[in-house]
Amino acid sequence: MTTATNPRVLDHPARDDIRLEDVLHALSDAVRLLIVSEMAREEAELSCSHFDLPVTKSTTTHHFRVLRESGVIQQIYRGTTKLNALRRDDLDALFPGLLDGVLEAAAAQSRRLGDPRPAAITS
């Protein structure tokens, strides 16, 4: 666990401290599924402002924090910009196939519901 004495260094769980329950909780929200699906597609570090989300900036910040604290993403400052990336290696090592399974399920649901986005935003 990184100690966040420097406000520019954000707390992340070490790989061994990531828990399935926390990962599933992080993924159990339409907006967070949208964020994670976009990250998986882009395969790059993305700023929070990259995402076109139907929520306020403070809610967006909350969603990214839930994803970070559960171990789903890492957030790193580059200068004054916070960049986000999926922790795919960690997740695939701990739970092989889980992330792809959830992303496929999200895509299947979007197709079924006629929503072009990975998960229907209902909130």
Add this chain to the structure above:
Amino acid sequence: MTTATNPRVLDHPARDDIRLEDVLHALSDAVRLLIVSEMAREEAELSCSHFDLPVTKSTTTHHFRVLRESGVIQQIYRGTTKLNALRRDDLDALFPGLLDGVLEAAAAQSRRLGDPRPAAITS
């Protein structure tokens, strides 16, 4: 959606009304993962009292209700006994491979943490 005018008939979402976000939320709890893992192993209708859970009876009832309302399980009265079964056909039709992926991840985590149960009970 079944109308619950008869208290012995419990509300369940129809297959088309099951949402991935609700399923992931239902599975994002150690006790509920334990219940679902046991159901998957037994492949039978099980009463709530079948499960040896480290929580009170009212908490147990809550967990089963979350599982039912999300579409993960069905609960049916047979006489005065409430029996529980996984909605595997519905889940596999909507989200192929998702349930097995989560159950495998739960088993992997238990092995990793040295817990003999499907998911470590931490609460």
